[in-house]
Amino acid sequence: MIDFAMSKEQQMVRNEVAKLVKGVVVDTAHDMDEERHIPPAAIQKAWELGFSISMIPESYGGFGLKDSPVETALILEELACGDMAFALAVMLPSLFIHPIAEMGTEDQKEKYLPLYCGETYKPCTLAIQEPHVGSDPVDLETTAERQGKAYVLNGKKCFVPGAAKAGHMLVAAALDGENNLFIVSGDVPGMTVGAKEKNLGLYALDTFEVSFKDCAIPMENRLGGEDGCAYDQLIQKSRVAMAAIGTGVSRASLEFVKDYAKQRVQFGEPIVHRQSVAFMLAEMAYEVDAMRLMTWKAASRLEAGKDAARESYLAKLYTGEMAMKVTDYGVQVMGGHGYIRDYPVERYYRNGRGISILEGIATL
Amino acid sequence: MTRPSTRAKKEGLGKNLQTVIAIEELCWGDTGLLLSWPGQGLGNAAIDAVATEEQLERFGDKWAAMAITEPEAGSDTASITTTAELDGEEWVLNGEKIFVTAAERSEAVVVWATIDKEAGRGGIKSFVVEKGSPGFKLDHLEKKLGIRASDTGTFVLNNCRIPKDNILGSSEVKKSKTTAGFKGVMKTFDNTRPHVAAQGLGIARAALEFTKEKLEEVGAEFDYRKSPNNIKSREKDYYLMEANLEAARLLTWRAAWMADNGKRNSMEASMAKAKAGRAGTLLTQKCCDLLGPVGFSCRDLAEKWMRDAKIIDIFEGTGQIQHLIVARQFLGLSSKELK
Numbered sequence: 001m002i003d004f005a006m007s008k009e010q011q012m013v014r015n016e017v018a019k020l021v022k023g024v025v026v027d028t029a030h031d032m033d034e035e036r037h038i039p040p041a042a043i044q045k046a047w048e049l050g051f052s053i054s055m056i057p058e059s060y061g062g063f064g065l066k067d068s069p070v071e072t073a074l075i076l077e078e079l080a081c082g083d084m085a086f087a088l089a090v091m092l093p094s095l096f097i098h099p100i101a102e103m104g105t106e107d108q109k110e111k112y113l114p115l116y117c118g119e120t121y122k123p124c125t126l127a128i129q130e131p132h133v134g135s136d137p138v139d140l141e142t143t144a145e146r147q148g149k150a151y152v153l154n155g156k157k158c159f160v161p162g163a164a165k166a167g168h169m170l171v172a173a174a175l176d177g178e179n180n181l182f183i184v185s186g187d188v189p190g191m192t193v194g195a196k197e198k199n200l201g202l203y204a205l206d207t208f209e210v211s212f213k214d215c216a217i218p219m220e221n222r223l224g225g226e227d228g229c230a231y232d233q234l235i236q237k238s239r240v241a242m243a244a245i246g247t248g249v250s251r252a253s254l255e256f257v258k259d260y261a262k263q264r265v266q267f268g269e270p271i272v273h274r275q276s277v278a279f280m281l282a283e284m285a286y287e288v289d290a291m292r293l294m295t296w297k298a299a300s301r302l303e304a305g306k307d308a309a310r311e312s313y314l315a316k317l318y319t320g321e322m323a324m325k326v327t328d329y330g331v332q333v334m335g336g337h338g339y340i341r342d343y344p345v346e347r348y349y350r351n352g353r354g355i356s357i358l359e360g361i362a363t364l
Numbered sequence: 365m366t367r368p369s370t371r372a373k374k375e376g377l378g379k380n381l382q383t384v385i386a387i388e389e390l391c392w393g394d395t396g397l398l399l400s401w402p403g404q405g406l407g408n409a410a411i412d413a414v415a416t417e418e419q420l421e422r423f424g425d426k427w428a429a430m431a432i433t434e435p436e437a438g439s440d441t442a443s444i445t446t447t448a449e450l451d452g453e454e455w456v457l458n459g460e461k462i463f464v465t466a467a468e469r470s471e472a473v474v475v476w477a478t479i480d481k482e483a484g485r486g487g488i489k490s491f492v493v494e495k496g497s498p499g500f501k502l503d504h505l506e507k508k509l510g511i512r513a514s515d516t517g518t519f520v521l522n523n524c525r526i527p528k529d530n531i532l533g534s535s536e537v538k539k540s541k542t543t544a545g546f547k548g549v550m551k552t553f554d555n556t557r558p559h560v561a562a563q564g565l566g567i568a569r570a571a572l573e574f575t576k577e578k579l580e581e582v583g584a585e586f587d588y589r590k591s592p593n594n595i596k597s598r599e600k601d602y603y604l605m606e607a608n609l610e611a612a613r614l615l616t617w618r619a620a621w622m623a624d625n626g627k628r629n630s631m632e633a634s635m636a637k638a639k640a641g642r643a644g645t646l647l648t649q650k651c652c653d654l655l656g657p658v659g660f661s662c663r664d665l666a667e668k669w670m671r672d673a674k675i676i677d678i679f680e681g682t683g684q685i686q687h688l689i690v691a692r693q694f695l696g697l698s699s700k701e702l703k
């Protein structure tokens with residue numbers, strides 16, 4: 001079955017997020033970026049819509065609704081269209097909650113989900129990426145070694161969002177060459193969280209380098225228990241989530257310069273009357289649509305419970321490339337003004353760069 | 365498959381999606397061959413779209429080519445100068461039509477001509493000219509870069525006489541600049557642009573599959589789990605091509621799906637063709653590049669796919685014209701504002 005329409009329910013969800021974005025993000029995104037800070041009240045407001053916990057069973061504090069990767073992709077696009085850093089911050093707890101709910105043992109679910117599925121936003125996170133050239137989420141340098149009744153972690157992670165305040169995080173590490181996730185509490189000895197990172201984009205998002213030196217964690221903290229977890233599935237979801245976010249950032253740039261180009265007059269006419277400008281906008285328009293369709297296709301496969309290795313890979317690859325192109329055009333359409341931080345397009349451009357580079361900082 | 369639009373019309377069903385999927389498969393084989401398939405032509409699409417019952421009876425089963433382009437009128441279709449004048453019970457046509465697909469093989473040609481030059485677009489009508497009509501001559505066939513299995517020819521109309529009721533649509537001249545008549549014919553293209561896009565998908569996919577196979581033979585490994593930033597450049601090139609093909613396909617399917625669901629898809633149809641035309645061209649070039657000597661030699665088909673793919677970005681509206689259509693609609697600009 002091929003269907004390109006959104007269901008009523010999906011439209012409703014999207015509208016709800018759009019309303020939130022309009023209310024608490026649009027007017028403040030610039031300041032959040034300048035001040036490198038997201039007001040907790042804004043995050044709490046978004047949290048109350050329950051995106052991260054709607055699919056968690058009621059017994060653990062969630063809403064017990066059906067898990068819908070497509071719907072989550074819609075939410076992420078919408079949030080990221082407001083502001084990418086805000087989107088990542090709001091959805092941060094999903095990085096911990098969702099893998100536990102999907103792949104954790106009964107004990108792990110019972111122990112950890114209620115901690116984070118309450119009425120107030122509580123940071124918890126996921127550490128996948130590593131600070132070296134060639135960092136690859138499926139070729140991890142961080143290792144876990146079995147020693148008696150513990151696993152001992154060694155290695156370095158970077159770009160871990162919210163690590164400083166996270167009560168718990170999942171850490172990706174290779175155990176006998178197999179990729180695994182380990183539940184690590186925020187105060188475990190042997191783990192060091194560095195200072196807040198400074199990055200090209202996402203100024204408002206707190207991210208950190210986290211290192212592990214002979215960091216011993218209890219045996220029962222291996223996600224999924226003795227059998228380990230379906231690590232690749234998490235990578236697939238995280239790729240589709242980034243694709244959705246990439247679509248959102250790109251759309252933000254497109255929407256902004258569309259209006260700008262119609263109003264900006266040079267040589268006696270709005271610049272949008274020139275083909276070289278109008279064609280950039282046309283290309284941006286269809287590439288944003290294409291990015292969204294790639295995202296939806298991958299998300300739909302996940303929603304149907306199918307393997308989406310190929311689709312999620314292509315979606316992230318494509319949106320990564322195109323987010324660069326579209327947000328670059330966004331700056332270009334505005335000329336020198338696009339370069340100035342009074343306008344949001346330079347922020348979209350900086351943030352858009354993250355789509356292809358960053359792995360495992362969002363999930364469905 | 366041979367006449368999807370007629371059949372779809374009779375059944376009252378939209379079959380656009382089926383059609384684009386079928387076209388991709390056929391063009392994976394050969395686009396020139398598809399264009400040489402009786403009844404596949406644009407002329408038939410135009411007849412299906414606007415013919416009366418009586419005309420459908422007479423021409424519905426005839427393979428019809430479409431002749432719009434003239435030596436001095438390509439992208440600017442409204443500037444055609446071929447004329448049609450009513451003389452008693454017959455139209456008399458004069459002019460030259462170039463680059464007509466299936467010029468030789470078709471049984472009839474839908475010819476665009478003006479019945480009132482002063483009226484601009486409002487004066488442009490289309491006429492069904494059957495082969496053998498007096499004064500209708502196939503002048504010559506072209507040699508082309510690609511799609512060589514398809515015949516492309518020039519017609520000369522020299523006091524060419526056809527019956528009065530071979531005109532498609534009404535013969536009334538609308539004085540206003542944007543007329544329903546011209547728009548009606550242009551609307552045919554909303555439906556056919558995704559079809560052309562689908563042709564591009566088939567060519568590109570053939571090239572891509574071949575390239576993948578050849579690269580694997582020399583040790584390339586494709587593993588969708590690994591980070592794209594951590595792989596060899598030829599593998600990344602391949603993935604990017606695959607992603608671009610998929611993006612073009614989804615835009616094409618969406619446009620077709622919209623047509624099937626009675627949604628206006630003019631902008632989306634152009635998006636699909638713009639993307640498929642560009643992606644197919646770049647992708648088949650890259651395949652040749654990656655294949656090295658195998659991509660340059662005519663022993664294999666890579667060079668042919670590169671030659672074939674280029675036409676997708678040219679006929680039925682060049683890539684630039686598709687961008688123009690998208691830009692105007694997306695930005696809400698008139699053709700005066702955005703030329």
Ligand SMILES: Cc1cc2nc3c(=O)[nH]c(=O)nc-3n(C[C@H](O)[C@H](O)[C@H](O)COP(=O)(O)OP(=O)(O)OC[C@H]3O[C@@H](n4cnc5c(N)ncnc54)[C@H](O)[C@@H]3O)c2cc1C
Binds near residue numbers: 438463683703
């Ligand atoms: C193999 C083949 C088969 C064909 N089959 C048919 C057929 O069956 N029937 C038929 O009627 N025609 C057919 N054509 C003609 C085809 O549709 C035209 O070649 C095409 O529309 C472009 O017109 P042109 O060649 O005159 O180029 P021009 O219109 O002269 O364009 C030259 C260049 O200028 C650009 N350009 C033109 N106007 C603009 C603008 N406003 N803004 C920006 N850029 C612009 C174009 O994109 C192009 O790059 C066929 C052509 C080929 C090669």
